[in-house]
Amino acid sequence: MFDGLTGRLGDIFDRLRKRGALSEDDVNAALREVRIALLEADVALPAVKAFVTGVKEKAVGTEVLRGINPGQMVIKIVHDHLVELLGSQVEDLNLEAVPPVPILMLGLQGSGKTTTSAKIAVRLKNRDKKKVLLASLDTRRPAAQEQLRILGQQTGVASLPIIAGQQPVEIARRAMEVGRLEGFDVVILDTAGRLAIDEELMAEVVAIRDATKPVESLLVVDAMTGQDAVTVATNFNEKVGITGIVMTRIDGDARGGAALSMRHVTGKPIKLMGMGEKTDALEPFHPDRIAGRILGMGDVVSLVEKAAESIDKEEAEKLAKKLEKGGFDLEDMLSQMRQIRKLGGMGGMMNLLPGMGKIKEQLKNANIDEKILDRQEAIILSMTKKERKKPDILNASRRRRIAMGAGVTVADVNRLIKQYQDMSEMMKKMKKMGQKGLLRQGLG
Numbered sequence: 001m002f003d004g005l006t007g008r009l010g011d012i013f014d015r016l017r018k019r020g021a022l023s024e025d026d027v028n029a030a031l032r033e034v035r036i037a038l039l040e041a042d043v044a045l046p047a048v049k050a051f052v053t054g055v056k057e058k059a060v061g062t063e064v065l066r067g068i069n070p071g072q073m074v075i076k077i078v079h080d081h082l083v084e085l086l087g088s089q090v091e092d093l094n095l096e097a098v099p100p101v102p103i104l105m106l107g108l109q110g111s112g113k114t115t116t117s118a119k120i121a122v123r124l125k126n127r128d129k130k131k132v133l134l135a136s137l138d139t140r141r142p143a144a145q146e147q148l149r150i151l152g153q154q155t156g157v158a159s160l161p162i163i164a165g166q167q168p169v170e171i172a173r174r175a176m177e178v179g180r181l182e183g184f185d186v187v188i189l190d191t192a193g194r195l196a197i198d199e200e201l202m203a204e205v206v207a208i209r210d211a212t213k214p215v216e217s218l219l220v221v222d223a224m225t226g227q228d229a230v231t232v233a234t235n236f237n238e239k240v241g242i243t244g245i246v247m248t249r250i251d252g253d254a255r256g257g258a259a260l261s262m263r264h265v266t267g268k269p270i271k272l273m274g275m276g277e278k279t280d281a282l283e284p285f286h287p288d289r290i291a292g293r294i295l296g297m298g299d300v301v302s303l304v305e306k307a308a309e310s311i312d313k314e315e316a317e318k319l320a321k322k323l324e325k326g327g328f329d330l331e332d333m334l335s336q337m338r339q340i341r342k343l344g345g346m347g348g349m350m351n352l353l354p355g356m357g358k359i360k361e362q363l364k365n366a367n368i369d370e371k372i373l374d375r376q377e378a379i380i381l382s383m384t385k386k387e388r389k390k391p392d393i394l395n396a397s398r399r400r401r402i403a404m405g406a407g408v409t410v411a412d413v414n415r416l417i418k419q420y421q422d423m424s425e426m427m428k429k430m431k432k433m434g435q436k437g438l439l440r441q442g443l444g
């Protein structure tokens, strides 16, 4: 899988990682090669553009960590952006509804829809201990209903008894009724495919959707069809609305274009991937693992992560020492906010500074999110060094100037200063309470 791309990227980054110093030209040249490699792998142009721009911006704004060379840093940035392009998180199937939970399977003929329906049934049965009912709504292909029944039989999953002459919407209603009466947890509705998208197909699928109100509408696409798969997904999403994508034949997909473009172009997550013809050849789609496989640079990525961790720890230690001395100023608050951001949220930050439970609560109440952090950072950056060191001098006219500089209201500035004062007060109290060095626990 993705062999072609892995080889190309491997060559580009092997050269980069061996270099001691990198100029902006070196990075630009490498990114030009990455761009070509992605296009040759059949990745959609908008996705390629967003990717390369994102990496470039990040590369310019990132300081190289101690103990890491610039090439390694760039590889880490590329890796992180690949993960993002692939969707960042694992998206599991949503089964949150009163059973029987309807799952609608959509896709063109030959995409692997029927096989995938059976694979999902097996997965839910074995992993989630769900009672699953398979129903084929394909009345066009004479053997389709029979195919699903046999697959069910082979895998020990129940399938809806076939009644000749019934229409798709009727079959779907019956499947849900049987699901209710016989206590099934999940009903998988395998719709009919077509060779290409046509209006009749869409109308039929929409009627089934409206009759069953599926919790998941999964589009099955063949990864080996490249950008056609992305076009099909865009179409289905616009006309029917999909909740996720299952990409089949990833096992034979050397290029990877569809997998890499899908999320960016359609905005929908790839939830599962088919890795073979057997009914157990279905895996969750892990963006980080896939990115790791594509890039083939796992050692560099973990090296950079370790370096970042140790530096964060040093910073946290420095801050903790300062707090013990009782001198917490706005400069410290800024560095703390930056750490929070770097660590991707409060959880990580507080792990580094044990004993800060109360502040954690406070910050949680203050509803910290990215935008608020952006604004707060802008406010502190609009202050002079002196103001940051001695917040007491922040009178009304200084606050007005800072608000203007940061593009916020004076009330925003006041709120930040109040928050600073609260934190500072809390730290003093903690210091009095915990002379034994509350903050030092776990930091050594």
Ligand code: GDP
Residues within 6 Å of the ligand: 107, 108, 109, 110, 111, 112, 113, 114, 115, 116, 193, 247, 248, 249, 250, 251, 252, 273, 274, 275, 276, 277, 281
């Ligand atoms: P449908 O017309 O969309 O229902 O397609 P089918 O489920 O009948 O699948 C068509 C063919 O693709 C069958 O031969 C399947 O065994 C094969 N197939 C399905 N998924 C995968 C996969 O993930 N990998 C591989 N290699 N073959 C698959």
